[in-house]
Amino acid sequence: MASTRFVVMSDSHGDRGIVEDIKKHYQGKVDGIFHNGDSELPSDAPVWDGIYVVRGNCDYDAGYKDNLVTRLGNVVIAQTHGHLYHINFMWDRLDLFAQSADADICLYGHLHRADAWQNGKTVFINPGSVSQPRGPINVKLYALVTVTDDKIVVDYYTRDHQLYPELTKEFSR
């Protein structure tokens, strides 16, 4: 069965090394690498070559896009940091963004909390923060997403690329 696999990180807040390390670890082995903002790196940094990246509220470089919609195979991925959709207070606006893109998956960040949930057909994924986690799961994480014809599986990994199995979630497509 054909599958699409991609890596998602967010909120690295100046930690260039982890972005470079994740890229090095996965480049050529997955179908895409995503960063959901608040890298605090220049938008023309060489590390972004081969990474889909958006602007966070701590990125002042005008070279970043606020939103990206990327198609990998038959999977439509809508990506944004989240602050522009007021996700601290509500999900409605982020949901509208995902709906308007007809997204299978909506990637966001900003909250520094790993989370994955489904609304309608769209699976919303926050990979957590690779550098500054908040909340009860105080582990620096990123996500690896595997999409098949009928499933979307979200696995979380630690900075040393070890599976953090407690957070794995599986959704129907």
Ligand SMILES: [Mn+2]
């Ligand atoms: Mn942040």
